[in-house]
Amino acid sequence: MYRKTALIKRILMGMALLVCIVIVLFLIRSAMFSPDKQAVAVVEEFYRFEQEGEFSASWQLFHSNMKERFSKGSYIQDRAHVFMNHFGVDTFEFSMSEPEQVKQWKMSKTAPAMKNVYKILVTQTYKGKYGNFDLEQEVFVVKEKEKWRVVWDYNQ
Structure with a gap:
């Protein structure tokens, strides 16, 4: 027993x-x-590629709606031309805010509504031939086909 x-x-x-x-x-x-950590990770990866001038890799992290706005080739050419050539910089530093969940959001007035979106404020700091300056942009992250993707705001 x-x-x-x-x-x-x-x-x-x-x-x-x-x-x-x-x-x-x-x-x-x-x-x-967690979804917010995954959203932060994709934005961080996107801007690390941008820092290194790997615009082809950063373009791959765009949502399909972003990819419709500009082809891969024109994106690569424009980013390198404007940011590196015109600003006279080789790279930049960046910082990000904490992610903020947005229940529903539209990329533009005519775009379909996206649900469960995260908004992150990204500040890029450039030090170039025209001095030092910051560029701030709200970046949105949404899940598409089980992967988090970057979207920019085109609302007016």
């Missing part, structure tokens, strides 16, 4: 330990892979 009771206690302790491990793993996953 004592062996049976001891065995039952061990089984219950093992089950309790397993439940605790599952809960801890769930909490870690939720903290590290």
Whole structure:
């Protein structure tokens, strides 16, 4: 009888330990892979590519609505020409605000509404031949086909 009771206690302790491990793993996953953290990560990746002049890679992170606005080739050419050549800089620093969830948002007045969007204010700091200056832009991140994608605001 004592062996049976001891065995039952061990089984219950093992089950309790397993439940605790599952809960801890769930909490870690939720903290590290929450939607707002994923949104921040994609914006960070986008601007790291931009810093390095990898405009082809940053273009890939655009939402399909953004890709319709300009082709990959023209984006690469325009970004390099305007930011690097006209501003006279090789790269820039950037900072980001905390993400703010927006329940519904439109890229432009005629665009369809997007749901569960995150808004992040990005500040790019340039130091170039025309002095130092900051460029601020609200960047929006929305899930498209299970991947977070960058969208810019074209509302007037």
